[in-house]
Amino acid sequence: MFKKVSRDPVHSEIYLYPLEILVADTKVVQRLRFLSQLAGATMVYPGATHTRFAHSLGTMHIAGIYARNLFDDHSRIRLIRLAALLHDVGHGPFSHQFDDVVFKKYGYEDGHDEFRDRLILEKLPEEMKRVYNTYNSRLKRAVEEDVTKTVGDLPIEEAFQEIAKRVVEIFRGEETGSVDFNVIQGPLGADRLDFLLRDSYHSGVGHFAPMNVDRVLRNSLVRVKDGKEILCYHVKVVDNIYSILFSRFMMYKNVYFHKTSRAADLMIQEMLSYACEILNLEERLKDLDEFLELTDYSILKELEMKGDERVKKLINRFKNRDLWKMVVERPFSAEGFDPSELSLSAAQNLIDRIVENIRSVLESGDVEDEDKKILSDICERKDDYFRIDTPYKLTIFHPDEFLQNNVFLYDPGSDEVLTVDEYVKKYPAYKLMVSNMIQIVRIYVTEDVREILYRYRVVPEDGRRAVTRW
Incomplete structure (x- = not known):
């Protein structure tokens, strides 16, 4: 052919x-x-x-x-x-x-x-x-x-x-x-x-x-x-x-x-949030011909032409790789329940703790004048400074993934069709390969205030020290 x-x-x-x-x-x-x-x-x-x-x-x-x-x-x-x-x-x-x-x-x-x-x-x-x-x-x-x-x-x-x-x-x-x-x-x-x-x-x-x-x-x-x-x-x-x-x-x-990578993804998400109204995406999604015109390039170009100064600043930062910075990372791993149930509340709690720590530092009076302005601004505009990221859950080898998709193992010696879970029980050594779900929680800042946050020790220690590449 x-x-x-x-x-x-x-x-x-x-x-x-x-x-x-x-x-x-x-x-x-x-x-x-x-x-x-x-x-x-x-x-x-x-x-x-x-x-x-x-x-x-x-x-x-x-x-x-x-x-x-x-x-x-x-x-x-x-x-x-x-x-x-x-x-x-x-x-x-x-x-x-x-x-x-x-x-x-x-x-x-x-x-x-x-x-x-x-x-x-x-x-x-x-x-x-x-x-x-x-x-x-x-x-x-x-x-x-x-x-x-x-x-x-x-x-x-x-x-x-x-x-x-x-x-x-x-x-x-x-x-x-x-x-x-x-x-x-x-x-x-x-x-x-x-x-x-x-x-x-x-x-x-x-x-x-x-x-x-x-x-x-x-x-x-x-x-x-x-x-x-x-x-x-x-x-x-x-x-x-x-x-x-x-x-x-x-x-x-x-x-x-x-x-x-996730910092860039979060900035893309914010640009798309602006695009919803500025580019009238709700109506354009109703027309498949309009949808077919939407590409990575067209979205950025249209936003640059039609967006206000705030939108243009965000796009310019993205194009110049001036990305948001991570200040806290927390991985959750749990057996018996979905860790994503905790992720958002845990992330918000981390932000609240940072802001609470900043207020304590400000009340102490032991702050340089220029730093005081920045720390006060972070407290007053915390929603502008902080962004939460809870990416998809991670797992290595989870038997349910195969069972839910109706995918099995086959043993020709015994002519048996086995679920992955059944196979693991039959050969316990493979239990080591089965992992629980891991949920990652990160906090990013939209302006690079990491140095001042670390200098005054307002970031929870266990979060600040996270240096993984999740």
């Missing part, structure tokens, strides 16, 4: 077949060239300027290896690869920061997943038709051949609509933990495997991702449990699975949740 090759620094060569070429050429996918993969982390790792477009191609590539190992069905393999290619199209500018601010503000509970499905169903078929009409006769015939093998002998426009529906059905498999969904976005799905390989490569920390991905993919298999297909992994690759999950932990600890 006709194919094109995309050269890739992570996977060497990525093949694209006719339908994939067509979908990749649509505006729905090409827009991903202008969405950064790592947002704030680029301020710490200057090589990490790769895009969601490159990641989407890599995810398609890994999903294809998975699917060919599991199935001997052209249609199923092609649709899985297309779903992998399209899995990120619903992201807004700065990706997860847009989720946390804009989608959340306007009540889009499923955030970029909701917009992904809308774009695939409402925009993708017409975009496929537009691009198809620009192709030469050779490429058109190749697309038609691929279409017939994938959805049958349908009129081309009807076929494009059918493909869109079937791709969205794969994503809706998240609710039931379908095999096809887990191949793309499960605990060991193509999405996760590519972003770990790609992000570590571009960040210059490839030593955090020494993963034998091929071995895990080769030892994936489909079994039937309670009358339903499930995705399993041969028990002999448990150590390889642990290596992947540990790599994920190290990437979150050192890259995604790096204290300076």
Whole structure:
């Protein structure tokens, strides 16, 4: 079958077949060239300027290896690869920061997943038709051949609509933990495997991702449990699975949740908060054509043109890497409950303690005049000075993650399908690999007043001394 090759620094060569070429050429996918993969982390790792477009191609590539190992069905393999290619199209500018601010503000509970499905169903078929009409006769015939093998002998426009529906059905498999969904976005799905390989490569920390991905993919298999297909992994690759999950932990600890990466992310979130009103994002989200025009670059440019001095100052600081500074970091780890339940109250308590300590210092009278002005201003405008960050929870190997996604281990010796928890109980040595959830709480200051805060010892000692790279 006709194919094109995309050269890739992570996977060497990525093949694209006719339908994939067509979908990749649509505006729905090409827009991903202008969405950064790592947002704030680029301020710490200057090589990490790769895009969601490159990641989407890599995810398609890994999903294809998975699917060919599991199935001997052209249609199923092609649709899985297309779903992998399209899995990120619903992201807004700065990706997860847009989720946390804009989608959340306007009540889009499923955030970029909701917009992904809308774009695939409402925009993708017409975009496929537009691009198809620009192709030469050779490429058109190749697309038609691929279409017939994938959805049958349908009129081309009807076929494009059918493909869109079937791709969205794969994503809706998240609710039931379908095999096809887990191949793309499960605990060991193509999405996760590519972003770990790609992000570590571009960040210059490839030593955090020494993963034998091929071995895990080769030892994936489909079994039937309670009358339903499930995705399993041969028990002999448990150590390889642990290596992947540990790599994920190290990437979150050192890259995604790096204290300076998160400072940049928080500033992006504040810029997006301003953008909601200034750029009328609520109305623009209602129009998918308007949404497709939103990119990292367009948001910053529009804000610079339309924002007031406060907004322009924030953008200028961001562009010049004059970032907010961390003053307190606290990790929480607990067994039996979700540590995020404590995080916000703990963070607010830390700020209250800092302000209380400042007031005590001011009352003592033993403060230089210039310092007194700054400390008094911090007390009066604490909401302007302090920012709370409680990033996502971290874990290394949590059995529930697999169980909730309907992913299992398979022992051919006993012909048993096992949950990860059952396997750990059977082989207690692996109990050491199972971790509790860790929640990180950090306090940042929007102006660099760290020196004066430390000089007067107003920051709680155990928080001040935190120097990890979470």
